[in-house]
Amino acid sequence: MRDLHRGGPLHMLQQVGHDADGAIARLDLGPFRPFLVSHPDHLKHILRDRSDNYPRGAAMWDALGRLAGKGIGGEGAQWHASREILKPAFSARHLSSASEQMIDSILGAVQDLGRRAATGRPVDAGREMTRIVQRVIDPLFFGRLVPAEEGDRLGDAIATAMGSLLWRMAMPFMPHSIPVPGDRAFKAATRTVNEILRPVVHQARAGGAGGDGNDVVTRLLNGVGADGAPLTDEQVCDDIVALFVAGSESSAIALSWVWVALAQHPHVAEEVVREVDAVVGRDRPRYEHIRKLNYTQMVLKEVLRIYSVGWAVPRVALEDDVIDGVAVPAGATLAISPYLTHRLDSVWPDPHRFDPTRFTPERNRSRHPLAYVPFGSGVHQCLGEAFFGQEAALIVAAILGHYRVELAAPVGPKLSLTLQPREPVELILTPRR
Template identity: 55%
Template sequence: MPMHTDSRLHTVSLRTVLGRLRDGGPLGLMERTGQQAQGALVRLDLGAFRPFLVTHPDHLRHVLRDRGANYRRGAMMWKPMSRLLGLGIAGEGPRWQASRDLWCKGLSGRSAQAAGDTTAPSVADAVADLEQRVAGGATVDAVAEMTRIVLRIVNPVFFGSRIPQPQCDRLAAAVTVAFDSLLWRMALPFVPLAVPMPGDRAFRRATCTVDEILLPLIRRARRTPRSGPDLMSLLLDGRGPAGRPLDDEHIAQDIVALFVAGSESSALTLTWLWVALQEHPGIVAELRREADQVLGGGPPRRAHVRELVLTRRVLAEVCRLYTMAWAVPRTAAADDVIDGVDVPAGATLVLSPYLTHRLPEFWEQPLRFDPGRFAEERVRGRHPLAYLPFGDGPHQCVGQSFFLQEAVLVVATMLSRFHFAVPGRAVPRAAVALRPRDRVDLVLTPRRQA
């Protein structure tokens, strides 16, 4: 395919940036700018910091595939995140490669099959627990309940159930606080760490909690025999780039990264799914028929994932409209040219799948919720980088299949057990991931009582 022919560079002045931030926050800035640029490269004037905004699939292919080696994670915006996630799976180079190889091993082949065999009964148990707690019907916090369910799925897969579930919940809460507290540091990466910023105190408290839970757990696990296919065992038995065992800090940081990618993002996506479906009762009815037919009133099984075709398409459409990684930074290692625009060495590029998924050139009526976009014949005719909720290139998320498996089974099992409603309106806000601005109420009524 030819490169995008409109080679104009849109520049957004500091005054305009500040106005859009004031009116709609970071997400409002991105949406207004994306609507104006319609896929063209954008230069955002933030004073001393002037990143490029990249949204067109042709430009993304250039950055992530064709010239991927030139665009590295070593961006200023990644540095604050490295304080939490380290330089293993969240970094670059040999340490990243060692971590990624271990993750791929743990989420593929026999390990993936073992994880799948664990996931289905975990989903059944988690939903049964929820059904018992809301036996008379109840309004619950959607994010909290989806997180509770997801953590009961990931605990055996990540930890081999070494960690008691209350501790797992506490760890996840601390990771979420730490991750969200980095937003200002990522938005203003040129501010020295010595200068206090919003979120710093919360970050320090949360990371202390993470260390208090994880480091003793890792030390105990080193002293006990390991036989399971869980990801923590793989990290404990793994080797770094020099052939030495991974140290406790490396393992702890990779586990935190696992939590961010495997639990928080999954729980938030499931929350947005209920929000989206609230406006589409016809789709809900079709999903419920599919769940009843495939599950047959029984517990979910790993083999059901392939049969839940509409459920998979609905999840794909939710991932399109509510992309967790709404902004992904890269740094140009050397001078380059993208679609006729000079990109100097050291420049920061902000890739935005959230905006790519809203380009009318590739998505007819892009704000409309339409799972039919992911029918096979429509997917085949689409630009390969028009849809990238899990990224692309060497750093593409290795947990994509695991997420799909757990999320599909959660949705089908919940719809087979509950009627639901989401009163009110949920508005997204741009934290590090795409979160609801306020609590999302989820009204659940067990179907046997409806």
């Protein structure tokens, strides 16, 4: 088995994936030996057909559970109750009715971005995309309950907490009573998260919700848990943090990758700009524009194929099982890797080529249903997939409608909890009109 450190974790993942070519492989990380799974048939077995045998509970979810609790970020009856409460907030009907609010937030955020870009210095895409998606989330999720000045502090604290979980995830066999690097930063960051969110929940409970009652905090406060009783403040806070983590971090990273991909493929960028000009032109972006931004949507899909932000989706086997002839013992950790699935030669012709036309409706229909899984699949399939599709198309259209976007320096990927840019993604924005 391979040395994790030679060439870095991403190199190792690529090598093991390449050698396995869709077969189930085993990673040898000392006492921790997860199975690496990438073939769409195996994904179907684990995430759909036998999902009862493969709950979360692996390293990542245990570690995340310390930040995001046991509700929507967890498993079992409480997860199910939270998912049922939250599902309507992500329905097509709700997304369409929330679109004007979303567009207002995006246009406001792009205007602020323009002020920072006007200094002539490059702007940091990671930070700017985080600001934009948090501004989108804020009214829709929190009914404007999180004070604007706390938004950045909350985002930073959550990012710190996530980053400091890496050691815990790399050493899932280590009892929580034994300190590992990152623990102190994790505790400080979760304290900050609680300091900001708890008063928000108390205030909303006391009737101070600023939204229309459709925001996520109000839905959670009105919802019931697995035991039939209203959720406690702690459970509400847990779900808010989980949603905030799920909804802001991955979206902001994915949007940062969009600018990298467009800079690397200028002919694709030109086509997107042409489409945005033809569909939106000088108008205010509208909900109806989204489905007309066909090519832009295909580009977003291809970005998430190549840059699968959630590069690993961990599960644990409850009972012994056999997958395609491979014995999987009870207790084993399985790392499902969309990153590798999206690079299988047998599924994706010329998989390393960036080609948005892979996602025409005809070509989508001809593929294995689990060949493309940036948002997971099965019972835990991402609740925010359509939300992301909507906000991302509008954000890209709003930015490209106003600016020519260039990358200040090339950027490569690195593996962390998510697939992240190795260097800051610095953008130079030049007004178009």
